[in-house]
Amino acid sequence: MTVTVGAPSTNGAAAPADGAAPADGPLPLxxxxxxxxxxxxGRPATATPPTTATPPTTATPPTAVAAAPTVAMVTVAAGAGPADCATLGARLHAEAGDEPWALLVMGDGSACRGQKSPGYDDPRARAYDDGVATALAGADVDALLDLDPTLSTELLVAGRAPWQVLAGAAAAAGxxxxxxVSYHDAPYGVTYLVATWAPA
Structure with missing residues (x-):
């Protein structure tokens, strides 16, 4: 596994994975x-048998091993706007070319679900989180891109920008x-969602 770490750029979106300087010190959490x-x-690389028959008196050539996938780990600034996030997602899709690709997108929902939550109780939080869950379950690119950065910040949402990167990549795939959605709950006052998207 090859890991490329993209450092955030000055315009709020992440720097390109290709050619980005590795992060100094420990990785962000x-x-x-x-x-x-x-x-x-991860799965071990699949062994491919030799393509030609080997005479009994000849040593068997080494088995070809498939190359390990390249993994680009990219951060996106929490304050990046929806357009910048969508552009980053489209670029990540373009960098994959014709190769199979996948994104692992990480980010929390609101942190204002209850009096003991990090952001205390906010009556807007449940509707926000339910809207995100509906958008993820329906693979609704437009709904994710319409998430309001200001409201997301007020509700201590860490996933808004990453979800919009996902939306940009999915839209670019055409x-x-x-x-x-296989999980949607708010233990400890913070909303966590686990969702999977696949081509229809």
């Missing part, structure tokens, strides 16, 4: 958790998607 999840979900 979000990238560290992402790397750990990717490592746990195909329909289907979504599924």
């Amino acid at each position: 979000s990238l560290l958790v992402g790397a750990w999840l990717l490592d746990r979900a 195909r329909p998607w289907r979504g599924r």
